[in-house]
Amino acid sequence: MRMRRRRPTEPSGEPGRDIARLLDDARALLREAGVTPAELSAVGISAPGPLDRARGAVVGPPNLPGWRDVPLRDALAEGLGLPVHLENDANAAALAEWRFGAGRGFDDLVYLTMSTGIGAGLVLGGELYTGSFGNAGELGHLPIEWDGELCACGQRGCLEAYVGGAAWTRRLRACTPAGSRVAALAGDSAVKPEHVVAAAGEGDPFACEEIERFNRYLVRGLTALVFTFAPQAIVLGTIVAAAGEGLCLDPVRTDLAARVWPLLGRGLVVRAAELGERLPELAGLCVAFPEA
Numbered sequence: 001m002r003m004r005r006r007r008p009t010e011p012s013g014e015p016g017r018d019i020a021r022l023l024d025d026a027r028a029l030l031r032e033a034g035v036t037p038a039e040l041s042a043v044g045i046s047a048p049g050p051l052d053r054a055r056g057a058v059v060g061p062p063n064l065p066g067w068r069d070v071p072l073r074d075a076l077a078e079g080l081g082l083p084v085h086l087e088n089d090a091n092a093a094a095l096a097e098w099r100f101g102a103g104r105g106f107d108d109l110v111y112l113t114m115s116t117g118i119g120a121g122l123v124l125g126g127e128l129y130t131g132s133f134g135n136a137g138e139l140g141h142l143p144i145e146w147d148g149e150l151c152a153c154g155q156r157g158c159l160e161a162y163v164g165g166a167a168w169t170r171r172l173r174a175c176t177p178a179g180s181r182v183a184a185l186a187g188d189s190a191v192k193p194e195h196v197v198a199a200a201g202e203g204d205p206f207a208c209e210e211i212e213r214f215n216r217y218l219v220r221g222l223t224a225l226v227f228t229f230a231p232q233a234i235v236l237g238t239i240v241a242a243a244g245e246g247l248c249l250d251p252v253r254t255d256l257a258a259r260v261w262p263l264l265g266r267g268l269v270v271r272a273a274e275l276g277e278r279l280p281e282l283a284g285l286c287v288a289f290p291e292a
């Protein structure tokens with residue numbers, strides 16, 4: 001049985017109140033489904049990182065004000081009377097794409113998604129690689145330009161500062177020419193990467209230059225990843241999935257193949273994420289049943 005309930009992220013500033021609302025939602029969903037908590041085996045939570053995995057705590061994600069060191073796993077386990085598993089959302093997404101999406105069949109996989117920031121996860125040797133403290137795979141903060149653009153993390157020149165959705169959006173708002181096709185597509189709303197993707201699809205020169213810049217910086221990051229992990233596959237979400245083969249995937253494959261050793265590039269699969277709207281629920285499922 002599959003049921004879903006979705007609500008925007010609207011933190012109240014008080015984690016206790018937010019958790020009570022999560023519990024209310026979960027119980028209401030169970031009632032709708034006619035299922036009692038006793039009939040469930042496990043609960044999986046895909047939460048924004050960084051996390052303290054050992055304690056099952058959310059440490060302090062930038063988009064959840066007031067959430068500092070919140071023991072989310074135990075609070076939900078107590079509220080529901082069930083075993084709860086917690087994983088950061090990027091790792092959970094990597095697991096979901098690996099088990100159900102574009103990463104099926106690969107043992108060594110790098111997943112990157114360019115939404116607000118960059119979410120990334122590593123599946124190595126057929127399992128999620130979390131590193132010694134559980135926060136491996138922060139690939140968005142690979143430096144790709146010494147002393148480059150300031151990143152939200154406080155460092156300069158991170159991959160995220162060039163190809164992350166929020167950083168690119170900021171840049172577009174500053175540099176999109178008035179009267180360009182991108183500005184026309186945005187209309188009264190603020191310019192976003194999706195307007196650039198649409199305008200580039202129509203051949204608009206400014207949009208095409210922006211996409212080329214995006215691809216160029218993405219390849220810098222991917223080159224480091226290919227030399228480090230020698231993955232079988234790289235799965236790319238959001239902006240790349242939206243831009244598709246002609247604008248993004250083809251040029252990225254070609255440029256990447258030219259920059260890595262043939263031994264590492266031969267047979268390397270670079271493809272768009274597949275799960276789209278189904279990602280959140282499948283990510284939670286993968287977290288609930290990590291060994292399945």
Ligand SMILES: [Zn+2]
Pocket residue numbers: 140141151152153154155158160161
């Ligand atoms: Zn950074």
